[in-house]
Amino acid sequence: MNLFQHWKHHVGAAIMLAASLSAHADDLLGRVKQHGELLVGTEMQFAPFDFLENGQQAGFNKDLFAAVGKIMGVKVRFIDLPWDSVLPGLDAKKFDMVAGPLTVTKARMERYAFTYPIADATDALLKRANDASIKQPSDIAGKVVGAQKSSAQNEQLKTYAATLKQTPEVREYVDNNQAYADLASGRLSAVANSLTNIAYVAKQRPAVFAVVQPAFGSKVYFAYCMRKDADSQSLDDAFNAAISTLNKNGELAALQKKWFGVAVSLPMALPTPNT
Incomplete structure (x- = not known):
C-alpha cells in the first residue's frame, strides 16, 4: 500500500466512523450515550421518591436512576422544578425524560410514553x-x-x-x-x-x-415518562430493559423495601388504566 492509498484508507475509515456515530446519535438514546448524560426533570418535594435532605437530593428516584444509569453506561443529572412546570419542560425538550414519577392514566398515555411501572400509585x-x-x-x-x-x-x-x-x-x-x-x-x-x-x-x-384505610382510588401505577415520538422510543426501550434487569436481580425490590418499607410485585409491562 503506497502513501496515497494509506491516506485514502484512513480517511475512508474516519468517514465511515463519523457516519456511524452520526447515525447512532440520530435518536435520543444515541445522543444521551454520546453525551454520557441522561437529563431528567423532577420535583424534589415528593417523598419518598424525590426530596431534599440537608439540601441534597435523596429518595427512591436517585437510587433507581443511579442503578439504571450504571446499566446504560451514562451519568444522570436531575433538574428540580415545581411540578406544574415539569411536563411543559419535557414538551419543550429541556430534558430527556421525567422522573416524577407520574400516575399512569389513559389521558397521559395518549400524550406521553411511559416506562414499566416502578411503584403502586393507588x-x-x-x-x-x-x-x-x-x-x-x-x-x-x-x-x-x-x-x-x-x-x-x-x-x-x-x-x-x-x-x-x-x-x-x-x-x-x-x-x-x-x-x-x-x-x-x-x-x-x-x-x-x-x-x-x-x-x-x-x-x-x-x-x-x-x-x-382503605384506599379510595382505583388501582393505578407510578412510572417515569418521556416524549411520545420515534426519537424517544430507543430510550424508553433501554430504560425498560434496565428496569427488567433490576427486577430480575432483586435490586428493584431492595430499593422498594428501603424507601417504601415493603416490596410490591409489579408488572413488567404497562397495564391499561381504567381511567
Whole structure:
C-alpha cells in the first residue's frame, strides 16, 4: 500500500466512523450515550421518591436512576422544578425524560410514553393521627381537603368528592409539603396522595399523621415518562430493559423495601388504566 492509498484508507475509515456515530446519535438514546448524560426533570418535594435532605437530593428516584444509569453506561443529572412546570419542560425538550414519577392514566398515555411501572400509585387519604372523625374515606364529606395541583391524585380526589352526599372543599397546593403542613395545623382535614407517599409520611411522623384505610382510588401505577415520538422510543426501550434487569436481580425490590418499607410485585409491562 503506497502513501496515497494509506491516506485514502484512513480517511475512508474516519468517514465511515463519523457516519456511524452520526447515525447512532440520530435518536435520543444515541445522543444521551454520546453525551454520557441522561437529563431528567423532577420535583424534589415528593417523598419518598424525590426530596431534599440537608439540601441534597435523596429518595427512591436517585437510587433507581443511579442503578439504571450504571446499566446504560451514562451519568444522570436531575433538574428540580415545581411540578406544574415539569411536563411543559419535557414538551419543550429541556430534558430527556421525567422522573416524577407520574400516575399512569389513559389521558397521559395518549400524550406521553411511559416506562414499566416502578411503584403502586393507588390514591388514599392522610389525616391527623388524633382525628377520630375520619374512620373511612367517605368521612371527608363536607370537610376541607387538599391535594397537589396538576396531579392525578387531585383529579381522583375531585372525582371521588363528587360522589359523596356533601361535597368536600378541595384545595390545591403547589407541592405536597405545603398540604401536609396545613393538615398538621388543622387547616385541612385530609390530604389525598398515593398510598405509597402517605404511608411514608405517616411512618416518618406517626404522632402527627395516620393513613385512612382503605384506599379510595382505583388501582393505578407510578412510572417515569418521556416524549411520545420515534426519537424517544430507543430510550424508553433501554430504560425498560434496565428496569427488567433490576427486577430480575432483586435490586428493584431492595430499593422498594428501603424507601417504601415493603416490596410490591409489579408488572413488567404497562397495564391499561381504567381511567
